[in-house]
Amino acid sequence: MIHWRFLLGELRHGGAQAMTFVLCVALSIATLTALNSFKADVHRSLLSDAQALHGxxxxxxxxxxxxxxxxxxxxxxxxxxxxxxxxxxxxxxxxxxxxxxxxxxxxxxxxxxxxxxxxxxxxxxxxxxxxxxxxxxxxxxxxxxxxxxxxxxxxxxxxxxxxxxxxxxxxxxxxxxxxxxxxxxxxxxxxxxxxxxxxxxxxxxxxxxxxxxxxxxxxxxxxxxxxxxxxxxxxxxxxATTARSQVKRFFDNLLFFLSFISIFTLLLSGIGMQTSLSALLRRKQATIAIGKALGVTRRFLFTHYLGITLFLGLIGSIVGVVAGVVIKWCFPLLFGFIIPPGTALGLTPGPLVEGMLVGLFVVLVFSALPLYRADLIRPIALLRHEQVTLAGRRLPVLLSLVILLFLSLLVVRQLEDVKIGLYFTAGSLAFISLIVIIVTFSLKGVRRLPIRPLALRQAQRSLFRPGNATRSIIVTLTAALAALLAIFLLQFNLVATFITSYPEDAPNLFCLDIQRDQQQSFFSVVGEEVTLFPVIRGRLVSINGEPIDYERENQRRSDTLAREFNLTYRDSLLDDEIIVRGSGLFGERRRDSTMVAVSVLDTIAEIGELKLGDRLEFVVQGVALTAEVTSIRARTKSRLYPFFYFVFAEEVLAAAPQTFFAALHLPRGDIDDTVERIVTALPNVSTINVADSAERLGQLVGRLARVITFFSLFSIIAGCLILVGSVLATRLERLRDCALYKIVGGHGRLVLSITVWENLFLGLCSSLIAVVIGSGVAWSLCWIYFDIAFRMHWLGAAATIAVAGVAVMMVGLFSSLAIIREKPMAFLVRQAE
Known part of the structure; x- marks a missing residue:
């Protein structure tokens, strides 16, 4: 039976801890609700107009x-x-x-x-x-x-x-x-x-x-x-229902990536829930211990505190759903440049109900450990000031596995892809585990530092007070800051490579569809004999006799084997190519082979898991062509320079219907005049002003980066809530420390400086580690995925460290003001009671 007076009394005295818990719950589902509702609107709009979209x-x-x-x-x-x-x-x-x-x-x-x-x-x-x-x-x-x-x-x-x-x-x-x-x-x-x-x-x-x-x-x-x-x-x-337009693919990929960030925010908010609920239950430790000493059953206490948790979770879920709707209505300001006209942003019940259910389930999952810890409180803890420990117990391990399973299912549901969802879960665990390891060793080093100034020394000791969530705070803030910095550095390097720092020798005008009999005319128009690359269009239909699964390939979010490729022929490497497997372009073909030789670029070889000796079947303008992989090439320059995935010997494709492609490097002022001459003399030749296209690409990248940064900021808010929760969880210890400092003659400025240094350390430590990890992630993406040189933005890194340090210090200081202002006598009177 529920004792309503007891329940309402506990809620009334929950204070800031309850408010923090509600905010964490709301934050955990706000972005998910907004994204899911927006995704439903876009998909509904595109699918309802699928016939018009595809014709x-x-x-x-x-x-x-x-x-x-x-x-x-x-x-x-x-x-x-x-x-x-x-x-x-x-x-x-x-x-x-x-x-x-x-x-x-x-x-x-x-x-x-x-x-x-x-x-x-x-x-x-x-x-x-x-x-x-x-x-x-x-x-x-x-x-x-x-x-x-x-x-x-x-x-x-x-x-x-x-x-x-x-x-x-x-x-x-x-x-x-x-x-x-x-x-x-x-x-x-x-x-x-x-x-x-x-x-x-x-x-x-x-x-x-x-x-x-x-x-x-x-x-x-x-x-x-x-x-x-x-x-x-x-x-x-x-x-019309199965075709995937470019618009659909773009929205699928963008919402797919934003879902990553939202799930990451949910994970951090879950940590904030645990911290704030631990603070709330820690404040009720005396009530729980006294209740058990007076004969109150564990079931009564557990049921009532579970009821308090669910009630707060319900409030947080409602707030989160409402916040999600508000965020969604802000989407036209963020996505206005890409939202198709006529897309109605409505309030469909499905995502809202799903948000409520996810919120309540998140509360149950992340509240399990604090409730279990509260259930272990013994009456003697009131006299001995004991801290409940979970070491050596099996149930916390089981609860952790339940949390992991829940997150995996949620990721799969949100991303709508089992394989990628599991990869993301594993990657997130590896990412956070790496941060935990670095933070753990860093804190051990800080703990051993010999510090002489009193304020700094006491701030150092405050970091490791019982119940302080120092490691959780730093891990959370580091993860959020690292994600933001990686996005910023990736944007900076893409813009620097393709737009602002265009390589001096990179081509800036592409000329397509040059016919065989137009070569000399083209040379005359551009004023020089530039290199012409033959282009023959064809499709890859099978690998080692296994047909290409076009339906599966079309689901890829990166390059795909299902598309039509530009094939070419030549007998030598380009200046920016090297052989990574094989000897020469066509030197490894078996003597008894009846197949022609083909050299494959390493990027497409990775997608198709190709290796030397593999048999590839192409259809080139209706004619079947079987080839054997004799070498795998890699490139030493970025994709601004011409490249081809598949290269054949000249005698194989020279007779095939083909056009030619030219990549010119011209002074910026000469591009328009050259295009004018080409259009006048050879109207069928298409020209692409790469410099102009790069400028538009830069504008698009900047807009998308702002969208991603907006969602990433919710992760920062989650980290700040964990910081607030940590301050509340250690309120009694902080009150006691402040009272003792003042009793032994310490002035208010000493207490203030200790608090400032403690929180400043949290911010600086988090941002420094985030700079290292975020830079590493951005470098990996630039080197492995985008194939561009990485440049460090030192001003951005310094700003991350400075802004994060000051922001965390201010949040921590603001949360601690009431503790700093507490009079020693008031604390001693409460202790005597």
């Missing part, structure tokens, strides 16, 4: 003209199942005003009058898209007119044709956000394709057939039929 119920995609058998199958199905289909063509090129010298790299989409089959291309004029776009006309993104200084009615040079700009696009359902594209989009009519002259042999074009069915529920069945006809490894058939 049809069934999408056939290829980098080559759609094969006649597949077109015949599509028409046959249309006649049987009902519906309609259209063809679209998308490619990149440089356009310029007929009267003007400016030029712009754009995405060109050639469509039929029926486009789009789903959704509506909204125009500035409000007219119907199908009635506006016709032969000799262009509908462009507003950015095209702005950057080229055009007005409606002006003529635009697109390839070999001159087209009139007749309207601008307000919203394109197939491109809800344009931040992922290399250039703005313009629409042209398929009637102008031949006159444009941009679909040459081997050009980088995307051919699609969009099929709209009278019965969309038949899409999966019909897609399976079309896959049987499609050219394997060249033509991809998907439905």
């Amino acid at each position: 049809g119920d069934i999408i056939v995609h290829s980098h080559y003209p759609i094969s006649p058998p597949l077109l015949q199958a599509i028409e046959s199905i249309r006649q049987k199942a009902g519906g309609e289909w259209i063809r679209t063509y998308e490619f990149y090129s440089v356009v310029r005003p007929v009267k003007g010298e400016e030029s712009l790299f754009v995405s060109i989409m050639a469509v039929a009058p029926q486009y789009p089959l789903y959704g509506t291309v909204e125009l500035t004029s409000g007219r119907d898209f199908s009635q506006v776009l016709g032969r000799g006309q262009v509908v462009a993104a507003p950015e095209v007119l702005t950057r080229l200084g055009l007005e409606l009615g002006d003529r635009l040079q697109v390839g070999s044709a001159q087209l009139s700009v007749v309207d601008t696009v307000v919203r394109d359902p197939s491109r809800p956000v344009s931040l992922f594209a290399l250039g703005p989009r313009i629409f042209v009519s398929t009637l102008d394709l031949e006159e444009l002259g941009l679909l040459g042999v081997g050009s980088r074009s995307q051919y699609e057939v969009l099929l709209k069915l009278d019965r969309p529920d038949q899409a999966a069945e019909i897609a399976d039929q079309l896959r049987d006809v499609a050219t394997a490894g060249q033509e991809r058939v998907e439905t």
